[in-house]
Amino acid sequence: MAGLGTRIGVDPVVLRIGFVIGAILSGGLLLLAYVVAWAALPAEGQASGAAMRYRLPKVRSDWRVATGVGLLVLSILLAFRELGIWWSDALVWPLVLAAFGAALLWGHFRPQETSGEAAPRAWAAGDPATAGADHATTEDGRAQARARIADLYRGVFGVLFVIGAGLLFLSSNDFLGGLRDAALTSVVVVVAVGLILAPFLWRLGRNLATERAERVRSEERAEVAAHLHDSVLQTLTLMQKRADDPREVAALARKQERELRDWLAGGDRRASEGNFAAALRSAAEKIEDDHRVAVEVVVVGDAPLDERAEAALGAAREALLNAAKHAAEPGPIRVYAEIGPDAIEVFVRDHGAGFDLGTVPADRRGVRESIIGRMVRAGGRAEVRAVPDGGTEVGITIARTASSTGGER
Amino acid sequence: MKFDLLSLVSGAVVTALGAVVLIDSSGAVDLPLGWVAVAVTAALGVVMLLSGMVGTDANGHD
Numbered sequence: 001m002a003g004l005g006t007r008i009g010v011d012p013v014v015l016r017i018g019f020v021i022g023a024i025l026s027g028g029l030l031l032l033a034y035v036v037a038w039a040a041l042p043a044e045g046q047a048s049g050a051a052m053r054y055r056l057p058k059v060r061s062d063w064r065v066a067t068g069v070g071l072l073v074l075s076i077l078l079a080f081r082e083l084g085i086w087w088s089d090a091l092v093w094p095l096v097l098a099a100f101g102a103a104l105l106w107g108h109f110r111p112q113e114t115s116g117e118a119a120p121r122a123w124a125a126g127d128p129a130t131a132g133a134d135h136a137t138t139e140d141g142r143a144q145a146r147a148r149i150a151d152l153y154r155g156v157f158g159v160l161f162v163i164g165a166g167l168l169f170l171s172s173n174d175f176l177g178g179l180r181d182a183a184l185t186s187v188v189v190v191v192a193v194g195l196i197l198a199p200f201l202w203r204l205g206r207n208l209a210t211e212r213a214e215r216v217r218s219e220e221r222a223e224v225a226a227h228l229h230d231s232v233l234q235t236l237t238l239m240q241k242r243a244d245d246p247r248e249v250a251a252l253a254r255k256q257e258r259e260l261r262d263w264l265a266g267g268d269r270r271a272s273e274g275n276f277a278a279a280l281r282s283a284a285e286k287i288e289d290d291h292r293v294a295v296e297v298v299v300v301g302d303a304p305l306d307e308r309a310e311a312a313l314g315a316a317r318e319a320l321l322n323a324a325k326h327a328a329e330p331g332p333i334r335v336y337a338e339i340g341p342d343a344i345e346v347f348v349r350d351h352g353a354g355f356d357l358g359t360v361p362a363d364r365r366g367v368r369e370s371i372i373g374r375m376v377r378a379g380g381r382a383e384v385r386a387v388p389d390g391g392t393e394v395g396i397t398i399a400r401t402a403s404s405t406g407g408e409r
Numbered sequence: 410m411k412f413d414l415l416s417l418v419s420g421a422v423v424t425a426l427g428a429v430v431l432i433d434s435s436g437a438v439d440l441p442l443g444w445v446a447v448a449v450t451a452a453l454g455v456v457m458l459l460s461g462m463v464g465t466d467a468n469g470h471d
Contacts, residue, residue, distance in 0.1 A: 061460075061461040061462070062461065063461070064457050064458070064460045064461030065457075065458055065461030065462060066461075067454075067457045067461075068453075068454045068455065068456070068457030068458025068459070068460070068461055069454070069458060070454070071450050071451070071453050071454030071457060071458075072450075072451060072454035072455065072458065073454075074450050074454070075446075075447050075448075075450035075451035075454055076451075078443060078446055078447045078450060079444075079447045079451075081443065082441065082443045082444055082447060107461075
């Protein structure tokens with residue numbers, strides 16, 4: 001209507017009102033004209049001419065063939081009736097449905113239809129030599145999958161139409177009476193038995209679910225009990241035996257705390273092994289266990305343990321080791337690591353007496369080589385500075401990638 | 410010169426149908442409603458069948 005209005009210069013609303021009035025006055029004939037115009041006139045943006053090519057091909061060709069076959073069969077049957085050759089009206093629709101379904105199945109099993117429509121198009125366009133190549137280059141996997149699904153649906157619909165036609169014919173001729181009675185009896189019996197057994201089945205299902213939940217709870221309880229016995233109770237026994245050594249007791253308690261946290265976390269830490277954060281925590285725990293000192297670790301972010309991260313980890317381990325050896329008292333050693341997208345930063349801080357790097361003898365290479373030298377060689381840096389309120393902080397910084405270091409190297 | 414088979418046959422069928430309806434309207438032939446139904450159904454069937462069989466051909470020219 002809009003296109004026609006644009007063409008003749010009339011408001012589409014006026015045209016629509018006129019069309020409705022005309023459709024009423026013509027007894028609906030104008031509706032048929034509308035359908036014809038819809039099929040014949042191109043939509044906005046389409047080239048003029050051959051509009052039916054745009055409209056009708058939206059319905060797949062096999063369905064059109066099936067519809068055509070069904071209509072032709074119907075017309076033949078109607079012609080027979082007009083000629084007086086007629087058996088029964090019950091034959092018409094089963095035959096039409098059967099013809100429709102058979103035509104669909106026939107289209108389904110045509111070899112060229114199973115591989116999409118590109119090849120038949122090219123073949124029909126008169127260029128069979130390029131049909132295969134076009135098909136190979138233009139049909140992607142999704143199109144082929146869609147074509148396969150469409151073929152499958154078409155086949156299923158064809159079978160259903162044929163079966164439905166057969167059942168309709170049998171039903172129309174009262175051949176299904178006995179079968180229908182038997183089916184109805186079976187349904188009634190099944191429903192009755194189901195109603196009788198439903199409360200028992202429902203209770204049985206509930207009991208099974210309750211029993212399963214109870215079994216799961218019992219297994220979990222047994223697992224928790226076994227873990228508590230193997231770890232916490234054993235550690236408590238050890239702590240009682242070492243009650244005269246506070247550092248040992250503290251170390252045992254911290255070790256048990258770590259294990260318990262790991263267990264409660266469900267093994268997340270094992271999954272992240274091989275990353276910087278897990279490796280740093282492991283190094284801190286080892287030093288904690290070996291030297292009976294308290295180490296508090298806070299890590300923000302994570303990164304794979306590549307060459308640069310390994311260097312930062314080695315330097316941090318060395319700083320921790322120095323702090324554990326020389327500054328374990330009076331407070332815990334604190335490690336703060338921040339892994340950003342560009343750099344890894346680690347700060348190891350103790351509460352010891354502090355020291356001046358310049359006063360360290362030249363033959364003591366722990367800080368100079370294992371921390372500062374290691375970081376410089378890897379492209380990063382390390383700084384040792386005294387903390388105003390006492391203690392020492394080792395700051396370790398390295399870029400995540402070589403390009404981020406600029407001219408540091 | 411290239412013929413569009415679908416358009417050609419469809420046009421011929423619709424023309425034939427129109428001619429039948431015209432003759433019936435003019436009173437030259439008294440066509441019962443049953444035969445009109447046969448003609449319309451057959452015409453639609455032929456057009457649909459042909460459209461399905463050569464429809465991919467028509468698309469191929471686009």
